[in-house]
Amino acid sequence: MEHQQIIAWLRESDQARLDKLWHDADAVRRSNVGDEVHLRGLIEFSNNCRRQCAYCGLRAGNKRLKRYRLSDTQIFACVRLAVELGYGTVVLQSGEEPALEARWMSRLIRRIKAETPLAVTLSLGERSEEELALWRAGGADRYLLRFETSNRALYERIHPPRPGIHGDRLAMIETLDRLGYEKGSGVMIGIPGQSYQDLARDIGLFGSLGLDMIGVGPFLRHPDASLADASRRAAIDADCQVPADDLTTCKVIALSRLICPEANIPATTALATVNKSDGMKLGLTRGANVFMPNLTPPEYRALYEIYPDKACIAEADDTHRLARRRIEAIGRAVGVGRGDSPNYVRRQAETAHTP
Ligand code: 5AD
Secondary structure (H helix, E strand, O other): OOHHHHHHHHHOOOHHHHHHHHHHHHHHHHHHHOOEEEEEEEEEEEOOOOOOOOOOOOOOOOOOOOOOEOOHHHHHHHHHHHHHOOOOEEEEEEOOOOOOOHHHHHHHHHHHHHHOOOEEEEEOOOOOHHHHHHHHHOOOOEEEOOOEOOOHHHHHHHOOOOOOOOOOHHHHHHHHHHOOOEEEEOEEEOOOOOEHHHHHHHHHHHHHHOOOEEOOEEOOOOOOOOHHHHHHHHOOOOOOEOOOOHHHHHHHHHHHHHHOOOOEOEOOHHHHHHOOOOHHHHHHHOOOOEEOOEOOOHHHHOOOOOOOOOOOOOOHHHHHHHHHHHHHHOOOEEOOOOOOOHHHHHHHHHHHHOO
16 A cells, blocks of 8 residues: 555545455455454553653653562563463563563573463564574564654654663664564554654554564553653654554554455554453454453552553453453354464465575
């Protein structure tokens, strides 16, 4: 799809045309990844972070946040819950935990892989190639790292650099690919200073990166993050600024599906947060095929506050039941098995056949 056409869709307001976009995205979703909705058990095992990302409540500078890190035993209880609930994947997510010991992580991954049939997805921020290689060797299957925006100046404004880290997320995504990970990325929608041009370029990049997983959600303001100040400096013409709403998020999901037909695309928690009653359903009927129920123990869940008022701060069992009910209500089935992206499966088969 041409850049200008993506921009036109992002600006589209005609109901009949939008209905066609939703319909096309849903049809492409069905023929490429089927009617199953894969559930990924999300374990937010630490909210410690060494970074200062201007939008995020976990940023190191937020002294108001009580920090936690789950023990191995606690993490394993979540992993077992994922197995009991019939999930095919756990997602181990944390802030950019400064004390994360690469070998500890590797032992944890090995234990999950030895004791369960689960696929393991990591979402641990920017990490060195050595760490990524160690975890891959330990059995990690997938890695999620959003590039957040392809507008370099905007990226730098909201991600103060960390000395000693080169911070090139696109290069890291290539490294993940080379190491054989199933690779996921994505962006926030409606970052102050993000234009339609920027967002259209982001969506084009999903295609050229050949992503296996694409996660997108609206930017949600956090009172203890600093983006309020940054947004004043970043202010752009109101007509160019992308809104941080559910409609624009659904457009990005639908366009991502058309451009990357075989990717796994979640209806994200951020989408379910801006539209509590319908966000999940809208995502799943407009291109998405994945949902990530939160399995973090309830007493820690509120502390993983990347943005306020996060949806799904309920007991794991309730979260699970609600997800199931919503999936069945739209005539879809809960996925069984690992639910690898067909894009990844094909790429692996091709590399296996290359002499
Ligand atoms: N609003 C929306 N999304 C956020 N994220 C972090 N902070 C916010 C926020 N305030 C997203 C980022 C990150 C992912 C884990 O959560 O895109 O990559």
